[in-house]
Amino acid sequence: QVQLVESGGGLAQAGGSLRLSCAASGRTFSSYTMAWFRQAPGKEREFVAVISWGGNRADYADSVKGRFITSRDNAKNTVYLQMNSLKPEDTAVYYCAADDDYRGAYTNRYDMDYWGKGTLVTVSS
Numbered sequence: 001q002v003q004l005v006e007s008g009g010g011l012a013q014a015g016g017s018l019r020l021s022c023a024a025s026g027r028t029f030s031s032y033t034m035a036w037f038r039q040a041p042g043k044e045r046e047f048v049a050v051i052s053w054g055g056n057r058a059d060y061a062d063s064v065k066g067r068f069i070t071s072r073d074n075a076k077n078t079v080y081l082q083m084n085s086l087k088p089e090d091t092a093v094y095y096c097a098a099d100d101d102y103r104g105a106y107t108n109r110y111d112m113d114y115w116g117k118g119t120l121v122t123v124s125s
Contacts, residue, residue: 001026001114002024002025002026002028002029002032002098002113002114003024003025003026003114004022004023004024004096004097004098004114004115004116005022005023005024005116005117006020006021006022006094006095006096006116006117006118006119007020007021007022007023007119008020008021008119009093009094009119009120009121010120010121010122011122011123011124012086012121012122012123012124013086013123013124014086014087014088014123014124014125015085015086016086016123017082017083017084017085017086018083018086018121019080019081019082019083020036020080020081020083020094020096020119020121021078021079021080022034022036022078022079022080022081022096022116023076023077023078024077024078024079024098025077026077029074029077029098030053030074030077031053031100032053032098032099032100032113032114033050033051033052033053033098033099033100033101033102033103033107034050034051034053034070034072034079034096034097034098034099035047035048035049035050035051035096035097035098035099035107035112036048036049036050036070036079036081036094036095036096036097037094037095037096037097037109037112038090038092038093038094038095038121039092039093039095039118040089040091040092040093043092045095045109046061047061047107047108047109048060048061048064048068048081048094049061049064049068049069049070049081050070050099050102050103050104050107051070051071051072051079052102053074053102055071055072055074057102057104058070059104059105059107063089064083064090067083067084067085067086068081068082068083068084069081069082069084070082079096081094081096083121086121086123087123088123088124088125089123090121090123091121091122091123092120092121093118093119093120093121094118094119094120094121095115095116095117095118096115096116097109097112097113097114097115097116098112098113098114099111099112099113100113
């Protein structure tokens, strides 16, 4: 069992940065691929980024490629999402999720084993 808690959301100006964290409980955190998703009002939850269990592979949605970076610290049971050059269209609730396999760019919400409750990111223009 893995429990996930996101933090770091808030209000940012367009062009600004935010860093999200996702703290995991459970001794098996380091064996999971970790992913980030987001859901804007009235829209479906969409893939943002994914990082392999060892942190040596990562993939990103085209909409965030070059602006967002995901990383992890297995010693701290934490995964991060550094969001730079934020745009108003990045406004959403951001979720972290755990997957027992690495699917790269094919990562989708239906394959996730565990979810956090999300943290709201609002980007003003």
